[in-house]
Amino acid sequence: MKVSLTMLLCTLFFFQVSCKQKTDTSDSSIEEEVVASSDSLFFKLSLAQWSLHTPIYEGDLDPMDFAQKASEMGFEGIEYVNSFYTERINNAEDPEAEMKIVLDSLKAKSKEYDVKNLIIMIDGEGDLAANDSIERNKAVDNHKKWVDAASYLGCHSIRVNLFGSEVPEEWKQNSIDALSKLSEYATTKDINILVENHGYLSSNADLLVEVMQGVNMENCGTLPDFGNFCLKREGGQRWDAKCVEEFPRYEGVEKMMPYAKAVSAKSYTFDEDGNEDLIDYKKMLQIVKNSGYDGFIGVEFEGGEVSAENGIMATKNLLIKAGKQL
Structure with a gap:
């Protein structure tokens, strides 16, 4: 009798709210918190493939099955990571033919499971902000095949990194040069080039805004990430070291939003109420x-204390809950 009363109250006060049990972010279950339906949110929900990097690297999930997994978890859109496919492609006798095979399969699966292809996150294709113009232009050329791939899949963008010079003015000019060239090519494919705050000078929102203004092209924009505002790590490491200097995260997102064509909801750990710590x-x-x-706002869980699936669902639920409060 108590259960039916609870369901009645949910129906009366929240209409299409899904009344579920509170989220348990332990690895033992994926019980969802009481959250509202995402139907009336001001944003749509997508899943960043990096959220699944642990099961992919451990061999528990084939990256070719990403669309199916995202669909099963209730996402409308998906954001690929190129590095999950590059080894297979580059090691093939005919990399170009293998790329076509991979893309054909990904495209077919996205249609089969009714999810929208949105972005390809590009890593490992060279430093677009390198001082050496030959190296920088090579990086631009390396990214072009992923512009083509994004176009074939029906994505709207690729996400790029801006690594290279550590001198702000050099970095800015190098970035403007490379992004202008890559964005010019991408216009022929109706693809956007998005820069994520992804560490070092790219996480300095003030500098990144100056880069956007310097490029001044409609298809060149930003992908604000809620969590990637580390400017410097111990020992000068790019990854996997303690952050010792950060750009203010809320200020950074606010400054990047006028140029945003995608948004990434980063998450790491959660408190007992399901809020990000x-x-x-x-x-x-x-x-x-x-x-x-x-x-779309993409769920990008990067924590290690709970399973990837639990962390993804906890982030998704938190986005819906917080979005309903606005």
């Missing part, structure tokens, strides 16, 4: 909403 999601979503953005 480091990031105020309600505050972040208010910044995103105030900018007028109404596209």
